[in-house]
Amino acid sequence: MLNDFDKRLLNIIQSDIPLVSRPFAALAERLGADEGTVIDRLRFLRDNGFIRRIGPFFDSGRLGYVSTLVALAVEPDALPAVAAAVNAYPGVTHNYEREGKYNLWFALLSPHMAAQERVLAEVAGLPGIKRLLNLPATKKFKVNVRFTLE
Amino acid sequence: MLDDLDRKIIAALQDDLPLVPEPYKAVAERLGIGEAELLARLAGYRERGEMRRMGAVLRHREIGYAANALCAWQVPADRLDEVAAKMTASAAVTHCYARVPRDGWPYNFYIMLHGHTRAECSRLAAELAAELGLGEFVMLFSTKEWKKTSMRYFGEGER
Numbered sequence: 410m411l412n413d414f415d416k417r418l419l420n421i422i423q424s425d426i427p428l429v430s431r432p433f434a435a436l437a438e439r440l441g442a443d444e445g446t447v448i449d450r451l452r453f454l455r456d457n458g459f460i461r462r463i464g465p466f467f468d469s470g471r472l473g474y475v476s477t478l479v480a481l482a483v484e485p486d487a488l489p490a491v492a493a494a495v496n497a498y499p500g501v502t503h504n505y506e507r508e509g510k511y512n513l514w515f516a517l518l519s520p521h522m523a524a525q526e527r528v529l530a531e532v533a534g535l536p537g538i539k540r541l542l543n544l545p546a547t548k549k550f551k552v553n554v555r556f557t558l559e
Numbered sequence: 560m561l562d563d564l565d566r567k568i569i570a571a572l573q574d575d576l577p578l579v580p581e582p583y584k585a586v587a588e589r590l591g592i593g594e595a596e597l598l599a600r601l602a603g604y605r606e607r608g609e610m611r612r613m614g615a616v617l618r619h620r621e622i623g624y625a626a627n628a629l630c631a632w633q634v635p636a637d638r639l640d641e642v643a644a645k646m647t648a649s650a651a652v653t654h655c656y657a658r659v660p661r662d663g664w665p666y667n668f669y670i671m672l673h674g675h676t677r678a679e680c681s682r683l684a685a686e687l688a689a690e691l692g693l694g695e696f697v698m699l700f701s702t703k704e705w706k707k708t709s710m711r712y713f714g715e716g717e718r
Contacts (some may be wrong), residue, residue: 416599422615428601430594431580432613441665444580452578453613461616462709464576465601471609471711472561478658478669493631502710506703507629510665512700514629518710542661543668550643556640557650 410470411459414442418450420557426463470549472502474518475525479532480511480542482532490515494535498528511542563608568600570713576613595607604606615707626700628680631666633695639668642691646670651683664714 411419417440427435433451434444454460469476483491488506495504495515504515519525533541567590567690577585581706588595604610634642639657647655647670654671674680677700684698 419615419617423617424612424614425611426576426615428583428598428605428613430598431582433578433580448578448580455575455578458618459621461618461707462575463578463615464574464614464709465569465572465604465613465645466611467604467710468608468611469710469712469713471607474710474712478656485683496706499711499714501706502708504704504706505629505701505707507699507701509699511699513705515706519590542664543589544658544676546656546658547667548639548643548657550657551647551652552654554590 411454414440415450415459416559418447419454420460422451422460422463446520451504474520475522475545476516476518477529477543477545479515479517479527479529480544481515482511482539483513483533484537485512485537487535491532491535491537495532500524500528511540518536523558564590565600565604566713568597569604573709573711579669583634592656594691619673623675624679626673626674626680627673628677628684628701629699630670630672630684631697631699632668632670632693633660633665634668634693636667642668642693645691648689653679665695672698 421436421439422493429435431444433447437444437447444470455463456529481491492504492513495501500518502516502518506512517525517528529541529543571586576582579585583597584594587594601610643655646652651674652670652671653673656669657667658669660667672680672683674683681698684696688694688696700709
């Protein structure tokens with residue numbers, strides 16, 4: 410279970426890890442702890458599945474990538490095979506089964522539009538696909554996945 | 560514009576930041592550059608908005624946020640900014656996009672809602688709908704996670 414220190418650490422670590430030579434010492438100072446404790450707990454939290462990733466998060470558009478959200482209506486029997494085929498594309502970052510007629514939803518990042526079009530054409534041709542909706546964003550208002558632990 | 564070294568730096572940082580006292584120095588050594596240069600480039604990415612943050616992503620299920628719903632709404636085009644401002648004020652709303660609607664799928668506005676339970680997500684969506692006078696929306700609860708990874712930019716095999 411998470412102790413109070415872990416929760417305070419997780420609340421802070423989701424925001425900016427300082428871009429300084431010893432960032433964990435800087436975080437430790439804010440938490441009234443020492444650098445070694447912060448590093449040990451982060452290792453524990455990562456190794457036990459509370460932290461998915463520690464690192465920089467980039468704005469894909471500003472790196473030149475094109476992104477879209479894709480909804481698929483898939484025959485239920487074909488879902489596992491379609492999900493596996495979709496997952497195999499490196500640019501697919503999220504792939505969720507959801508309730509409703511469109512039962513598989515994935516996010517796709519591509520280095521350019523031609524690559525995106527190729528993937529979408531390949532996916533649309535998979536056996537068991539009834540319909541594919543390509544839902545590119547026209548405006549991005551918020552991307553901020555942060556949670557408060559109490 | 561990003562140069563070759565930027566692309567190498569960004570690719571190298573798709574792995575976890577090493578949990579050692581001087582993590583940037585460790586990454587810089589792997590790249591064959593100095594720590595000061597790496598830190599300066601990272602600060603530049605952040606300044607220009609290429610990097611949103613250096614931080615940790617939590618596994619939301621493990622920390623108690625077990626339910627998530629993609630909510631798709633029909634929002635009049637002239638109300639997009641106003642609706643987005645209200646919705647994104649909620650910490651439970653982690654993503655918010657306007658998207659192209661399609662034939663038979665008229666939703667043009669999406670939020671990702673996170674809650675401890677499905678009931679909490681449903682209540683939040685109903686509150687937002689009532690507050691904003693939006694009737695047309697669907698909640699798409701996830702039933703299975705087939706994949707969730709961080710993007711590996713500038714990776715091998717990218718075409």
